[in-house]
Amino acid sequence: MELRQLRHFLALVDERSVTRAAKRELIVQSGLSNSLQALERELGTPLYVRGTRPVRLTAAGEALVGPARRTVISAAQAEEAVHHTRDVLIGTLRLGVGLSAQHLVPFASYLGEFTRDHPGIDLRLQYGPALTMISMIGTGEVDCVIGPAVDRVPGIRMTGLAREPLRLVCRADHRLAERSDITIGELADERFVEVPPRWTARLLSDAAFATEGIQRRVVCEVGDWELFLELVGAGVGIGFAPTGLQYPVLTAPDSVLRFVEVEGVRLERHIHLMLPPAGETSPAAARFADHLLRVRSAGG
Numbered sequence: 001m002e003l004r005q006l007r008h009f010l011a012l013v014d015e016r017s018v019t020r021a022a023k024r025e026l027i028v029q030s031g032l033s034n035s036l037q038a039l040e041r042e043l044g045t046p047l048y049v050r051g052t053r054p055v056r057l058t059a060a061g062e063a064l065v066g067p068a069r070r071t072v073i074s075a076a077q078a079e080e081a082v083h084h085t086r087d088v089l090i091g092t093l094r095l096g097v098g099l100s101a102q103h104l105v106p107f108a109s110y111l112g113e114f115t116r117d118h119p120g121i122d123l124r125l126q127y128g129p130a131l132t133m134i135s136m137i138g139t140g141e142v143d144c145v146i147g148p149a150v151d152r153v154p155g156i157r158m159t160g161l162a163r164e165p166l167r168l169v170c171r172a173d174h175r176l177a178e179r180s181d182i183t184i185g186e187l188a189d190e191r192f193v194e195v196p197p198r199w200t201a202r203l204l205s206d207a208a209f210a211t212e213g214i215q216r217r218v219v220c221e222v223g224d225w226e227l228f229l230e231l232v233g234a235g236v237g238i239g240f241a242p243t244g245l246q247y248p249v250l251t252a253p254d255s256v257l258r259f260v261e262v263e264g265v266r267l268e269r270h271i272h273l274m275l276p277p278a279g280e281t282s283p284a285a286a287r288f289a290d291h292l293l294r295v296r297s298a299g300g
Helices: 003-015 018-025 029-043 059-087 107-117 130-139 200-211 225-233 283-297
Strands: 091-098 121-128 144-148 157-171 191-194 217-221 239-242 257-260 268-275
Touching: 003 018, 003 029, 003 059, 018 029, 091 107, 091 130, 091 283, 107 121, 107 283, 121 130, 130 144, 130 268, 144 200, 144 283, 157 200, 157 225, 157 283, 191 225, 191 239, 200 239, 200 268, 225 239, 225 257, 268 283
Parallel strands: 091 121, 091 144, 191 217
Antiparallel strands: 144 268, 157 239, 157 257, 157 268
């Protein structure tokens, strides 16, 4: 049965007249009668007694009134919820955040402004490596991601937000610390501290050595940039790190760490806003993307 048929039936119930019911529903009388007959055929029983004034319902008609009203009300509520979502945003924004994007993109500030503008939105933040976050967009586990990516990803809409170079970091007393013309070939015999394989920085550094056909020794993997720097400072090895990290182990006046330029290799992380295809983007994510890009274009 169709929703319009139930509405026509309830108009008849309320008006107790086919003529008045048709007028209320803004259709001709024959159209309303045909709709009611189609409903009766589908249910296999008469719903009202023809020729009575006012119209009198059959037992089957009386039994249908309650369920019909609940169905029509539920449909109206569903429609209102959709319109409400369009006009006054409600729901949940599930945002994936790359583990080291915070110092480049002030996403907490963006989210604060966004939720003040849309108080009906709840936030669910998930942190993880870049490739993990990207795969979660594809599976629908998150609505959008702010994080790094090495290449364009099929099926993912990507808008650049920031970029940052990676440079070699080592102790000040390391043999390479004062060199100004290091090549990647000179690093072949060094011990390296690295981040996990699915991190963007690791993908970039692995690719740089693979391009030169150089194998290197990774003596330690760690999933935290601050601990990464502390391990380099302790002499465990050298490594490639983003230049914008602001941990005290790197920025303190008495820091033992030094950034070193390596010639012939350009390692740069790009931070993106990543969304699924337009037809699969949630209203909250679409509105957040618009907000973020508007704020950035305004210089916020």
